[in-house]
Amino acid sequence: MADTEPVVVIANFVPVPGKEDEIETALRNAVAATHQHDRGCELYAAHQSIRGREGFVIIEKWSSMEDLQAHGAGNAFAALTTDVADLLAEPLDVTIVKPILAGDIKLGAL
Structure with missing residues (x-):
């Protein structure tokens, strides 16, 4: 993957029971801070699971791997990891993916 290709990230947060609101x-704070301050952010959206595994997911899209790395070293991510450190039942699970382009490009990739 070239450094200038978009990068998609899926981050899963599994809460300690009773810590969902916290x-x-x-996550709301991290989303707002990321939208306001992090260069190259094309998408940074938090979701709560309503079926299946309990927890939360952030779906991210960055203009480049360099932008993702800057986010990982930035204040918004540092604050988020500090804020959730004692609230997670499992370690933060982060997956970085690239699209498999097929069909309609608008429908087949984030």
């Missing part, structure tokens, strides 16, 4: 607050 994690949601931390």
